[in-house]
Amino acid sequence: xxxxxxxxxxxxxxxxxxxxxxxxxxxxxxxxxxxxxxxxxxxxxxxxxxxxxxxxxxxxxxxxxxxxxxxxxxxxxxxxxxxxxxxxxxxxxx
Numbered sequence: 455x456x457x458x459x460x461x462x463x464x465x466x467x468x469x470x471x472x473x474x475x476x477x478x479x480x481x482x483x484x485x486x487x488x489x490x491x492x493x494x495x496x497x498x499x500x501x502x503x504x505x506x507x508x509x510x511x512x513x514x515x516x517x518x519x520x521x522x523x524x525x526x527x528x529x530x531x532x533x534x535x536x537x538x539x540x541x542x543x544x545x546x547x548x
Contacts, residue, residue, distance in 0.1 A: 486510065486521050488537050495537065496545045497524060508533040511547070518547070 486509075488495075493510040498518060500506075506524035511517070524530050534541065 485536060486519065493519075494545055495539045495543055496547050497530075498547045501548055506530075508544075511545070 488510060492512060492514065494513055496509060496511045496518065498507045498509065498520070507520045508522050508524050508530070509518055509520040512519075522529065522533055524533065533539070534544070
């Protein structure tokens with residue numbers, strides 16, 4: 455029984471740690487370093503659920519890096535102002 459309690463306590467301590475860790479490309483302010491020459495701002499939209507995720511797509515590799523979940527107009531405006539992007543520059547991917 456004592457061994458079970460120790461394992462249960464260890465599992466609680468592990469659960470306090472972040473699951474996925476931190477993003478490597480975040481600057482000191484907690485923002486993604488946006489390279490305008492190699493990255494394009496894009497919103498990924500799920501066909502099934504309609505979920506929207508804002509991020510940047512590498513023009514050379516096509517790799518998408520998500521930055522934030524867009525739940526409404528307020529989140530979209532925050533993303534645009536955070537990176538100095540206009541709505542015309544923002545692409546959409548499905």
